[in-house]
Structure formats: C-alpha cells, structure tokens
Amino acid sequence: MKRAGFANPWLPVLLLLPQLTIICLFFYWPAWQAVRSSFFLEDPFGFGETFVGLQNYTRLLDSTQYMKNAWFTLWFSAVVTALSLGIALLLAVKADSVLRGARTYRTLLMWVYAVAPPVAGFIALIVFNQRWGPLTEFFAQFGWEIRIRLEYFDTAFAMIVASVWKQVPVNFIFFLSGLQSIPPAVREAAMIDNRSAVSRFWTVTFPLLAPTGFFLLIINITYSLFDTFGMIDTILRNNPGDQPVTLVYQVYLDGFRGQDIGGSSAQSVVLMVLVLALTVFQFRLVERRIHYT
Amino acid sequence: MARVALDRVRKVYRNGFEAVKPASFEIADGEFLVLVGPSGCGKSTLLRMVAGLEDITEGSLSINGREVNGVDPAERDIAMVFQNYALYPHMTVRRNIAYGLKNRGMAKDRIAAKVQEAARMLNLTEHLDRKPSQLSGGQRQRVAMGRAIVRDPALFLFDEPLSNLDAKLRNQMRIEVKALQRRLGVTSIYVTHDQVEAMTMADRIIVLNAGRIEQIGTPSEIYHSPASVFVASFMGAPPMNLMRGAIETGAVRLSDGTALMQAPAGRGGAVTLGIRPEDVHVGEGPADFDVALVEELGAHRLLHGEVAGQPFTAHVLKDSPLGPGRHRIGLPAGALSLFDPDTGVRL
Ligand SMILES: Nc1ncnc2c1ncn2[C@@H]1O[C@H](COP(=O)(O)OP(=O)(O)O)[C@@H](O)[C@H]1O
Ligand SMILES: [Mg+2]
Numbered sequence: 001m002k003r004a005g006f007a008n009p010w011l012p013v014l015l016l017l018p019q020l021t022i023i024c025l026f027f028y029w030p031a032w033q034a035v036r037s038s039f040f041l042e043d044p045f046g047f048g049e050t051f052v053g054l055q056n057y058t059r060l061l062d063s064t065q066y067m068k069n070a071w072f073t074l075w076f077s078a079v080v081t082a083l084s085l086g087i088a089l090l091l092a093v094k095a096d097s098v099l100r101g102a103r104t105y106r107t108l109l110m111w112v113y114a115v116a117p118p119v120a121g122f123i124a125l126i127v128f129n130q131r132w133g134p135l136t137e138f139f140a141q142f143g144w145e146i147r148i149r150l151e152y153f154d155t156a157f158a159m160i161v162a163s164v165w166k167q168v169p170v171n172f173i174f175f176l177s178g179l180q181s182i183p184p185a186v187r188e189a190a191m192i193d194n195r196s197a198v199s200r201f202w203t204v205t206f207p208l209l210a211p212t213g214f215f216l217l218i219i220n221i222t223y224s225l226f227d228t229f230g231m232i233d234t235i236l237r238n239n240p241g242d243q244p245v246t247l248v249y250q251v252y253l254d255g256f257r258g259q260d261i262g263g264s265s266a267q268s269v270v271l272m273v274l275v276l277a278l279t280v281f282q283f284r285l286v287e288r289r290i291h292y293t
Numbered sequence: 294m295a296r297v298a299l300d301r302v303r304k305v306y307r308n309g310f311e312a313v314k315p316a317s318f319e320i321a322d323g324e325f326l327v328l329v330g331p332s333g334c335g336k337s338t339l340l341r342m343v344a345g346l347e348d349i350t351e352g353s354l355s356i357n358g359r360e361v362n363g364v365d366p367a368e369r370d371i372a373m374v375f376q377n378y379a380l381y382p383h384m385t386v387r388r389n390i391a392y393g394l395k396n397r398g399m400a401k402d403r404i405a406a407k408v409q410e411a412a413r414m415l416n417l418t419e420h421l422d423r424k425p426s427q428l429s430g431g432q433r434q435r436v437a438m439g440r441a442i443v444r445d446p447a448l449f450l451f452d453e454p455l456s457n458l459d460a461k462l463r464n465q466m467r468i469e470v471k472a473l474q475r476r477l478g479v480t481s482i483y484v485t486h487d488q489v490e491a492m493t494m495a496d497r498i499i500v501l502n503a504g505r506i507e508q509i510g511t512p513s514e515i516y517h518s519p520a521s522v523f524v525a526s527f528m529g530a531p532p533m534n535l536m537r538g539a540i541e542t543g544a545v546r547l548s549d550g551t552a553l554m555q556a557p558a559g560r561g562g563a564v565t566l567g568i569r570p571e572d573v574h575v576g577e578g579p580a581d582f583d584v585a586l587v588e589e590l591g592a593h594r595l596l597h598g599e600v601a602g603q604p605f606t607a608h609v610l611k612d613s614p615l616g617p618g619r620h621r622i623g624l625p626a627g628a629l630s631l632f633d634p635d636t637g638v639r640l
Binding site for chain 2: 183188189191192193196204
C-alpha cells in the first residue's frame with residue numbers, strides 16, 4: 001500500500017482537531033463524567049460528594065422499579081423491532097411486485113420518517129384519546145376499552161403502536177431498495193428451480209436481503225431503546241406515575257427529576273455498555289458473516 | 294427429450310409494444326435451434342415465453358404435444374442459462390447446482406451423485422465449496438451450465454450465455470456447450486446476437502428482426518440463400534455485398550449497365566443485387582472494381598472499394614498479388630441473390 005505523507009507532521013493533527021474537539025467535548029468528557037459520578041453519591045444541593053463504590057449499581061439491581069422498567073424496555077425493544085421489521089418487510093415484498101422502481105411513492109412514504117418523535121407521541125395521544133380517539137373506538141368494538149396513561153398495558157400498547165408506525169417507513173424503504181437490487185435473473189432462475197413462491201422467498205430472496213436486514217436490526221434496536229424518548233415523554237405528559245417507561249426515560253427521571261445523579265449515572269453507564277455490546281456485535285458478527293458480492 | 298411447437302405465438306407488453314409478432318415453428322427432438330437477431334429484436338422475449346417467465350399474449354406453445362401456455366416455469370421440464378449466469382450469490386457452487394433437484398424432492402445421496410457427475414463433466418470439482426463471487430467468469434458460466442444439466446431437462450434454454458466472456462474464452466465455451474448438447478442430446482433453444490455463434494452452433498437458425506421471423510433454415514441455407522436483404526446483411530462477416538441494379542432488356546444489370554446474367558422470367562425494373570465477398574471472381578469478368586484498400590487478415594485478404602459507384606468488398610487468397618487500383622471482376626450467376634428493392638424480400 002502506498003503511504004501518503006504530509007510535509008508538516010502537525011498538519012494532520014490540525015485538520016483533525018475540530019472533529020476531535022467535538023468528540024471529546026460532547027462524547028468522551030460526558031461519558032467519563034457519567035462513569036465517574038456513578039461511583040459517588042452526590043448531594044442534591046451541590047454540597048460535595050461521597051465515594052460509594054459500586055453501591056449505585058447494586059441499588060439498581062435491588063430496585064424493583066428499575067428491574068421492572070428494564071424488563072419493559074427489553075420487551076418493548078423486541079416487540080417494536082420485530083414488528084417494525086416484519087411489517088416493513090411484508091409491505092416491501094408486496095410493493096416490490098407492483099412498483100418496479102417507482103421513486104415518487106418511496107419519497108412519499110419516507111415522509112413519516114421525518115416526523116419528530118414528540119409529534120409521533122402527540123399523534124398517538126390523538127388516535128388513542130379516551131373519548132374520541134379512532135383507535136380507541138376501533139378496539140372498543142371488540143370490547144377492549146383502551147385507557148392510556150391509566151392502564152399499564154394500554155400505555156405500553158400505544159407506545160409500541162406509535163414507535164412501530166414511525167419506524168416502518170424507514171425499514172420499508174431499505175427493504176424495498178434491497179429487494180430491487182436483487183438481480184431479476186436470479187429470481188427468475190429460482191422460479192425455474194423452485195415452484196413454491198414461499199420457499200423461494202426463504203431460500204433466495206430472504207438470504208439476499210440479510211445484509212439489509214442485519215443493518216436494520218441494529219438501527220431498530222437503537223431506535224427503540226433511545227429515539228423513542230420524545231414520544232414516550234409526550235404520551236406520559238411528563239407524569240409517568242406507575243406507567244411503563246424505558247431505561248433511557250428512567251435515566252432522565254432519576255437524574256433530572258429525582259436529582260439522583262449517582263444512580264442516574266450508573267444507569268447511563270449500563271446503557272453505554274449496552275450500546276458498546278451492540279456495536280461489537282455488529283462489527284464482529286454481522287460484518288464478517290453477511291458479505292457477498 | 295422434447296419436441297417444441299409454437300403456433301402463432303405473439304407478445305404484446307403491457308405498454309402496448311408488440312415485441313414478438315405471431316411466430317410459428319417447430320423444433321425437432323434433440324435439435325439445437327439458434328435464435329439470432331440484433332439487440333432488441335425480441336429474442337429474449339420469445340425465449341422467456343417458452344420458459345414461462347413471460348406470459349404469452351396470443352397463440353399456443355406446446356412441448357411434446359401438450360400445451361403449456363399456463364404451466365408454471367418449474368413444471369415445464371426446462372432449464373435455462375442466463376446471460377449474467379444468475380447464480381445464487383449466497384450459495385456455494387454445490388448448493389447452486391443442487392438447488393433445483395432439492396426442490397423437486399430428490400433423495401440426498403442421488404443429488405450428491407448428480408452434482409459430482411456434473412462437476413466432473415464441467416471441471417468444477419475443486420470449486421464445489423466456493424461461492425460464485427470467488428470464481429472467474431468462465432467458471433461461473435460452467436456452474437450455470439451445471440445447474441442446467443443436473444436437472445436432465447427436456448429442453449435447454451440459453452439466453453446469450455457467452456456474451457459476458459472474453460473472445461478467446463467465448464470460442465472455447467462455444468465448442469464445449471455444443472459438444473455437451475450433442476452428448477446429452479437435449480433439445481435446445483439458444484439465443485444470441487452473434488452471427489458467428491449462430492452459424493457455428495446451430496442445427497437450424499431463426500433470424501429475427503423487429504419481432505418478426507425473417508428466415509428459418511440451416512446455417513448453409515441462411516448463408517447462401519438469405520430470404521431478405523436483412524438476413525443477407527446481418528449474417529456473415531464481412532456481410533453480403535448489396536447493390537442497386539435493374540432487370541432490363543433481358544439481363545440483370547448493375548446500375549452502370551453491366552450485364553451480369555440472364556433475366557429470370559417475368560421480372561423487370563429495379564432490383565437489389567447481393568453477392569458474398571468470397572463468391573466474387575477477382576481478375577477477370579465484365580465489371581470494374583476500384584479497390585481503395587486492402588485489409589490483411591493473415592489467412593486471406595479483403596479488398597474494399599467500389600463497383601458501379603457503390604461500396605463493395607471482395608475476398609481473395611492470401612498470396613493474391615492484387616493491390617489498390619482498378620480490377621476486372623466476375624459475379625457468377627449461381628452466386629447472385631436478387632431482392633425486391635422495396636420490400637427487401639428475395640425474388
Ligand atoms: N417488460 C417490457 N415492457 C415493454 N417493452 C419491453 C419489455 N421487455 C422488453 N421490451 C422491449 O421488447 C423488445 C424486445 O426485447 P428483448 O426480447 O429483450 O430483445 P433482445 O433479447 O432481442 O435484445 C425491446 O424493444 C424491448 O425494449
Ligand atoms: Mg436479450
């Protein structure tokens with residue numbers, strides 16, 4: 001490999017400086033602060049701090065509220081990711097057979113993606129409005145009276161619906177372009193080799209979509225864990241009570257509302273480790289295994 | 294093994310474009326039929342209708358006497374080799390070849406044996422566990438062939454299978470494909486835009502032009518008595534010389550009046566004259582040939598110039614002393630083709 005050289009060894013450093021500054025200022029420094037304060041108990045009025053070791057962490061494990069929300073987050077993420085990917089894939093497969101390369105549709109569908117999370121939450125509040133929300137009325141026909149922000153399950157349901165609704169278009173676009181990049185002749189060869197369309201999908205189309213799918217899997221998990229914050233906040237109207245919240249929302253509650261800096265920092269560190277694990281998973285497993293061309 | 298019959302098969306695409314005009318022909322058992330024509334003339338469309346990948350707008354297609362218009366591609370007992378090979382990129386060579394057998398419920402050990410046999414026949418044995426991306430173009434081509442032959446189909450369909458290979462490999466594969474087809478005796482339809490491939494491989498050729506069949510015949514018939522000006526100029530390199538001429542006072546004449554042969558009965562007026570470059574006698578005869586350029590091809594030479602003010606090419610042996618300048622030429626009556634100047638149809 002050819003190595004390009006700089007006449008002045010400080011030039012590359014200088015060029016990187018703005019980026020490095022931003023990363024340090026807004027990422028490494030806060031991350032370090034979180035790790036540090038997770039080992040301290042801070043006086044809520046700012047009068048000093050005490051080193052408490054792992055106590056902030058053990059407190060999390062002992063807290064039924066935290067464990068309950070951790071479980072909720074796990075389920076919420078799994079359900080939102082599975083539904084967002086599943087529905088999008090289904091729609092993309094159906095659309096692919098009809099719209100070969102119709103770009104305008106795709107752009108229109110993409111608009112939902114541009115909806116800000118709090119707005120998605122607001123829309124959820126409208127469609128699930130207890131008195132006149134269309135979805136509330138719809139489910140009332142089946143004898144299910146939805147009462148969001150009062151019933152734990154109903155609130156979770158509304159959160160999932162709003163999150164999935166907002167994420168499906170993104171996944172759809174990616175799946176659709178993934179499908180459309182499969183050479184038509186490959187599918188035709190499969191039509192001659194295999195008469196069952198379902199089996200063709202699982203043995204040819206789906207494996208060829210795997211790179212797109214794994215990429216989206218990571219994106220969707222990250223989305224359901226972190227980007228749903230604004231939507232949840234809007235649905236709960238800043239007043240969670242005993243309603244379900246995700247771990248990210250819990251960090252905000254304990255840190256900013258409860259003034260428990262140490263505990264909230266420990267929770268942030270847990271989330272950071274989670275993101276790190278996801279990243280490692282993505283690079284190690286996905287990038288190595290799912291690679292064709 | 295199969296006989297294939299097309300009866301007024303027509304294709305109109307959804308946008309209203311008629312890609313194949315009503316076409317009727319039959320393919321005998323074990324025959325190697327080549328569909329040839331310029332790009333966009335409807336060759337692939339016709340082949341894909343036979344495969345079942347494209348609906349037949351009108352007409353009837355039958356294989357072994359059974360009409361198969363509505364039959365699923367997987368049930369037509371055909372195998373197809375595509376231009377870009379269309380291998381499954383996520384499967385190894387072994388799984389690529391086995392895929393069609395597995396889906397037909399063949400037993401595992403029989404599949405393994407068949408894959409081994411095909412791989413041996415095609416020199417792929419060492420590559421069975423590779424992915425298509427790790428193979429060269431020629432090897433991918435072989436895998437595509439392997440995928441077709443393990444199936445023991447009644448009919449092979451080839452859509453320009455060699456056009457992505459370089460010239461040398463293409464010549465070699467041309468011979469291999471033809472030899473393989475001979476050995477297996479499977480009825481085949483082979484689509485190409487390359488007239489050399491058509492001439493060398495075919496038992497019979499169908500020349501297509503703008504969705505219409507121009508001529509059906511053996512390579513020799515197509516070459517020596519082209520049914521139209523289109524066939525005359527499409528088949529053969531260099532193509533047949535075509536010149537304006539006329540039938541006047543009992544003789545076929547060049548546009549400068551030179552008489553070439555006795556006029557056929559009941560004909561008069563303008564005609565298009567055609568003659569293959571190698572049928573021209575250079576050195577003596579009634580016409581003048583103004584040679585401007587000599588093209589050296591090693592085995593022989595081509596003289597390019599004008600006859601009666603129209604472009605003309607003649608073929609001479611490699612030791613011919615003739616160079617640029619004016620030469621006498623003879624155009625033997627037996628080698629001349631006459632076409633209607635308006636319709637292009639052979640007279
Ligand atoms: N799906 C389609 N819709 C409309 N026209 C098509 C379609 N597919 C092919 N054509 C047209 O039909 C003609 C024949 O195409 P094709 O059979 O692929 O030609 P060839 O294989 O001889 O190059 C072309 O003019 C092409 O543009
Ligand atoms: Mg074609």
